[in-house]
Amino acid sequence: MGTIYITQEYNSFIGKSDERLTVKANKKTLLDIPLIKIDGLVIMGQATMSPDIIKELLDRKIPLSFVTATGKYRGCLQPELSKNILIRKAQWLAAGETEISIHLVKGFVRGKLKNYRHLLMRRRREYPELNLDAGINKLEQAILPIDLTNKIDSLRGLEGAGSAAYFGCFNQLIQNPNFKFKSRVRRPPTDPVNSLLSLGYSLLRHDVQSAVNIVGFDPYLGYLHYQRYGRPSLALDLMEEFRPLIVDAMVLNAINKNLLTPNEFNSEPISNAVSLTKEGLKIFLRLYEQKKQSKFKHPVLKRQCTYQEAFEIQARLMGKYLMQETDKYPPLILK
């Protein structure tokens, strides 16, 4: 099972022949893949689609997202909402400042911060000369009070403090003299490292949001993120624990192992927005996909799974908790 990324800019046409998805451009077939092998479609360039293939993607619930080449998420083609109204009802009943939502928010924040801490501690073991102690201490101070805090706003504060501590020492994790990281800059990212992080988070959002949709949630009602028009808060909530595990780890890997060099970045003159070149984008997408398909042992299910599967597993675990089939939501924390 794999994801298709379309970066072809002009004239590409996505169609269907038999039970296959085909991509054509300038009368040449660029891709001809059985639909049963596809579990996602990301369009980063431009593409026309035949009505047939749209119908087929909806029927098979294959998520399709539109993302700009710089990584801004534009939207998605959404299949019919799952018929599982009970899970959505449970989701809505838990909205606001309830016992259930507080428990979930604790889970999201704890998952994210603990994964941050493990990432820093692993670096400290590998490179003892780095000065990461202050950051790790601050992170621990943010993690400790999580269990005792029972207000969502305070939990948001702890999350902010933890993230700030982590990004405060992010520059030290970069072992490549060609790259520097000062602080997290978004909309638009103005340096290579930030642009990689932003692009990675956008791709991650495509995957987590599709998992949330497949399980049957309403992606716009979240607990950690404030409700805002058009913001898929639940997908963003569930994304938190995956950020360090997938995106940060792979961005650091790409930079430290020199898989991406400064030549692979373009800078726009007025906005200073930095983005990847076509070549760079190709490398980055491949790395992201490899990361997603890599296997690990799930600490709760005690079996091997890929990160791609873990998105849905975590969404289902959240569903089980909301339906009160389990008494805890276990965020994915990996050592």
Place this chain on the structure above:
Amino acid sequence: MFVIVSYDISEDKRRNKIHSILSSYGQWMQYSLFECNLSKTEYAKLRSRLNKIIDSQTDSIRFYFLCGCCQNKIERIGGEVVRDDTFFLVE
């Protein structure tokens, strides 16, 4: 399950149809030979689709199943490269 499908079809039009259906379930490796990695449902669907089209008097299709440890024993000299199903990039 990993299935190797080989076919012998006498008529061109029918053979093209069979080829097209098999392409939707696996990868074409050689003339009249496909390799498919399928779930049980997918296999059942494929089989029933093929069954509807062939003329059992003149045509034949054979399915060979490879067990897990035999899948790694496939060797290749020249010919089609095995497709990587985890990542597709269109540029």
